[in-house]
Amino acid sequence: MYSNTHILFSLIFLSFTLNIVRVLGKDSESGGSNSYILSCGSSSGGTDDDGLKWVSDSNFLTSNNNSLIATAQYQDPSLPSRIPYMSARIFSSESTYKFPVSPKKRLWVRLHFYPSSYSNFDPTNSYFSVIANEFTLLNNFSASIIAKATTQAYIVREFSILPVQSGSLSITFKPSTQHSGSFAFVNGVEVIPMPDIFKAAHLVGFSDQIVDVRNSSVQTMFRLNVGGQHIPASNDSGLTRTWYDDSPYLFGAAFGVTYEASKNLTIQYPPGVQEYIAPLNVYSTARSMGPTPKINQNYNLTWVFQVDANFTYVVRFHFCELQLTKINQRVFDIFLNNQTAQKSADVIGWAGSRGVPVYKDFATYVSDGYGGDELWVALHPSVSMKPEYYDAILNGLEIFKLNDTSGNLAGLNPTPSDMLLEAEAVNKFSPSESYRRGRVIGSVVLGVGGASIIVAICIFLYQNNKGNADGKESRLGNWLPLYNSSTNTTKSGKSTTSSQLSNLAAGLCRHFSLEEIKNGTNNFDESQVIGVGGFGKVFKGIIDGGTKVAIKRSNPSSEQGVNEFQTEIEMLSKLRHKHLVSLIGFCEEGGEMILVYDYMDKGTLREHLYKTDEPPLPWKQRLEICIGAARGLHYLHTGARYTIIHRDVKTTNILLDENWVAKVSDFGLSKTGPTLNQTHVSTLVKGSFGYLDPEYFRRQQLTEKSDVYSFGVVLFEVLCGRPPLNPSLPKEQISLADWALDCQKNGILEEIIDPHLKGKINSECLKKFGETAEKCLLDHGLDRPSMGDVLWNLEFALQLHEALGAGVIEEEKENNTYAMHNATISIEEESIASEETDDSNGREAFSQIMNPRGR
CATH class of the missing domain: 1.10.510.10 (Transferase(Phosphotransferase) domain 1)
Known part of the structure; x- marks a missing residue:
């Protein structure tokens, strides 16, 4: 239904938006500019690691709410801050937040979810809907499923809500009645005024039909800096948006070429184009098809996006010619899902000169009949116009989903692939490397160029699938360590739950008894510790009367678990090479997971x-x-x-x-x-x-x-x-x-x-x-x-x-x-x-x- 790439990146760009101090987010407690930044389930709010002030949500709940406050039992290392994610408001029945807002003003509504364990509430049992006034934002929503499918710890949804006429915005949470024991929860809510950045758009395939986006609420699906790098919210044009690299969405190997404006080119917004439409950084980079006319005439520069079927989408193209100066030098056609959206697009013809930004909106309806849940964007040279260069150009791209006729914006929960359902734990770092956690990540986000990409990597590589406290794997999302601290043992000290691992490992390498390991390490004497890693401590040991070995003992609270233990055994026992560390054997008694290696006298590089x-x-x-x-x-x-x-x-x-x-x-x-x-x-x-x-x-x-x-x-x-x-x-x-x-x-x-x-x-x-x-x-x-x-x-x-x-x-x-x-x-x-x-x-x-x- 959803591709992993789409789910991951459509949520990534939304989540980063929330980690930068927002220009529009004023003093939420006083309601300055009618902006509200709420830490849900918190009695006093607080300031996050990026300096943004959050306040308690208690003053905005209506009197008829039935809710509890809770604290997450586990803080995932990828969380950008404890606030607002470590506290939650849990609803066992329909409950509503109410905000006084300026009439006739569009609103950003951002919802934060961290599907961790809260007291006796299992996040896999949480299914709920969210309604903002008459618009359904989420329906049968499972944050746990989405976190599983996207390998992401926390989730953010961003919407632009139609101007409120009454001066009041209600956001209602409704637990699903289709799932027994279901509940709703939320960690953070933001309501921030925004300018109306939308206008009418032609419906592709219908020459006489217009889609008036100004009368719709929308969900932001994609926002890409084409040909350029990630642009953090702090560098946006006052709207706190985040722009992402477009390359993950390019179809096939036809990447074209990228370039940026020369230093002596000044980009100037023309009359009628507000600076907040897109930042200068978007218009100063571009992707084109390349310099070879024959090749360009035989392929399309194509991007593919996974979307929800049976919705209308507005696709906004951002253009700025950075090289050419004359009309008919570069002319191309624009296609949406194999339908012509624009023939003979000429950026210079639209803008009048080089270095002048323009943008064009086109609407298209994605139904089950065409590609199911795919939206294709393609550019191709207009051969019939006989331009000087057979080429196409694009600087930025945004895709917005419009509500349907019933006011619904909600899509379906994704279906995780088999690969994503593998119960694997994430590598955790040693204490000496703890500086690389969330607070540092926030610092690096503000870095330049590729450093931002590295930070994006840092934030999302720590997502984990962990076992429940009872040792059984959850059907949808697991948020506790894989290591099973409640493994039963017999009187002999042997595990009763590890027979499968023993069978898998049998014959591959030596199986040590726990007694041998304890004797070899002087009962895990701390003086024998030679290293600490994500799996646990590494001890220097002696076996067989004098052979030095390195003994890696699992830490019960480690996020690395039985899968890594098994993989290490299966991989290394079959491999022998001068430049690979040799695995001698393993031990798995009494709830222990221990690996025994050749001793490396000089340590790590x-x-x-x-x-x-x-x-x-x-x-x-x-x-x-x-x-x-x-x-x-x-x-x-x-x-x-x-x-x-x-x-x-x-x-x-x-x-x-x-x-x-x-x-x-x-x-x-x-x-x-x-x-x-x-x-x-x-x-x-x-x-x-x-x-x-x-x-x-x-x-x-x-x-x-x-x-x-x-x-x-x-x-x-x-x-x-x-x-x-x-x-x-x-x-x-x-x-x-x-x-x-x-x-x-x-x-x-x-x-x-x-x-x-x-x-x-x-x-x-x-x-x-x-x-x-x-x-x-x-x-x-x-x-x-x-x-x-x-x-x-x-x-x-x-x-x-x-x-x-x-x-x-x-x-x-x-x-x-x-x-x-x-x-x-x-x-x-x-x-x-x-x-x-x-x-x-x-x-x-x-x-x-x-x-x-x-x-």
């Missing part, structure tokens, strides 16, 4: 990069560690029976043995990759702050190139000696990936490298290393290199470092036997190294090819 008393690693050693980790990942992608995607590549998951050999670890989130007939795996978004592939986040489509992106962050982390996210730095430097990319593109990468490496990396080696990392971080996975190509280039960077250090390159240049630029391997080219998985002969083969004189 991160421990040797920053915030450490360890001596700084020399550049050659850092390169060799990166090469070892790349070999391990390359083996996962190509050397095993199936492609294996690690899904959590980071410096704390690269361990070092006593000989400084790098080994990739922690396979709890790993996935078997796509088959020959697939291009990706659709799955929940999981990973770690600062490392997560933005394309994977946008599309929920996992490929091995997601590991490549994460590894690119690791490369810059190794080079710069700093964490991937550091909120104490200036905004443009918070995200290492964005900051390093910017420096790389501007040719100043050497200025931000680890001070211990200054003057110790030759320029050619640094150039090759920087180019390799940059390619790993490209926006689109198809453009990124394979791990085999990354491996080749890192090997070459090491050869450059060693050869230049010995003077070999200069000598061979003089003899005209070695030309460095000719020998440089392009990272885009296919490399035979992508078939090489053996460490020993691979290094020798590379050395013979790249350095004939040997070392």
Whole structure:
């Protein structure tokens, strides 16, 4: 019914709107400008982490309400603030809020929902309707189902309500009578005046019919900055809207090209177009079809959106010509669901000159008959007009759903896919990384460019499916940890609920008794703790009379659970490679989940990069560690029976043995990759702050190139000696990936490298290393290199470092036997190294090819 991408992003853009201080949100307690920002179920309100003041909702409830106040039992790490989400108003019967408002004034109505457990109220039993005056905003609404389908902890719905004539707005919550024991709840309500930004629109397919949006209430479905980046609400034109990247909605591989206004072009709103229609940032970027006329004539630039069937939608196109100056230079047709909305669109013809914004509204009705719940937007050059350039352009796009004839705006609850229903817990970080939580996220949102994308990733990668307190999986949404603290045990101490896991693990690796584990760790003595992670504590232990091992013990309150435990066993017990950590065995007695690994004497890579008393690693050693980790990942992608995607590549998951050999670890989130007939795996978004592939986040489509992106962050982390996210730095430097990319593109990468490496990396080696990392971080996975190509280039960077250090390159240049630029391997080219998985002969083969004189 709904695609995962649509649900995720249509809700994401609404949720971000609420995390920025709103221009229109005045003092809600005094009702300034008739704005109301209510923290529901709170006795005193408070100020959220972004400085926005919320007040108690108690003064706005009518006397006949039947409600309770409650506090959420669990605070999801992705919540942007405790206020308003940790308190809730719960309604067991129909109840109403009433607000005095200015007559004839449109209103933003925003509703916040956090479907957590509240006392004895199970969020999966909550189904309800919401009615604003005569308009039905939600019907049979289940926040739990939506949270499950979108892998999102909290939900926001935004509506623009028709001007109120009476000077009073009523918002009524009605528990469903179709579900026994159902209740309604809400965490936050906002009612804010807004200007009327709507006008009449032609109904596509009917030349003589007009849809007067001014007489309708609407729900905002999509708001996109086409060809540009995320625009936070604080940068909007006074309407506190959030604009999102359009690329997740593009159909197929035809992405066209993007560009932005030149610095000497001043964009000016013409008479009749208010600045609040769209911010300048929307009009200063664009997407076009590209420079090749023959290609452009044979395809449409197309976006596809999942919507609710049997509603009328208004699609608003924002245009601003940034390049051309004359009429008939760029002319194109506009289509909505295969119907012509506009023939021969000419932006210069409409605007009169370059740099002048215009917008056009078109209405279309989406019925069950065409595509069911899809809305297609397409642009194609108007060949019949014989323009100078066969091309099309678009700067921004908004889609609004109009109420039907009965005043209804409510759609159906989504149906989660099988993948989304997998009971997987999300990777949780160690206490040392706690700065990356909600408050930090709010800071990073205000950062520039790609940092905003990283923050969006941070906010939504923590969504979890947790088990109920009784250990049984909920049918719709699970909000407690997967770990079952109430597992029953027999007198012998063996679990009675883990037989399935035992059977699955049987024969794959050694099964330790709990007594063996306790003996090996001195009964889990705290002095033996060598690390703490999302799964729990890691102990140094001794087994079999003297063999050192690392013993990872699950924390009962950990969000990682039995799925990660099982995945780790099944993955690692079948894999053996020099650059993968070896799993020795496991234990699952007495409610314990314990994994036993080879002991890695030097700890994690991160421990040797920053915030450490360890001596700084020399550049050659850092390169060799990166090469070892790349070999391990390359083996996962190509050397095993199936492609294996690690899904959590980071410096704390690269361990070092006593000989400084790098080994990739922690396979709890790993996935078997796509088959020959697939291009990706659709799955929940999981990973770690600062490392997560933005394309994977946008599309929920996992490929091995997601590991490549994460590894690119690791490369810059190794080079710069700093964490991937550091909120104490200036905004443009918070995200290492964005900051390093910017420096790389501007040719100043050497200025931000680890001070211990200054003057110790030759320029050619640094150039090759920087180019390799940059390619790993490209926006689109198809453009990124394979791990085999990354491996080749890192090997070459090491050869450059060693050869230049010995003077070999200069000598061979003089003899005209070695030309460095000719020998440089392009990272885009296919490399035979992508078939090489053996460490020993691979290094020798590379050395013979790249350095004939040997070392």
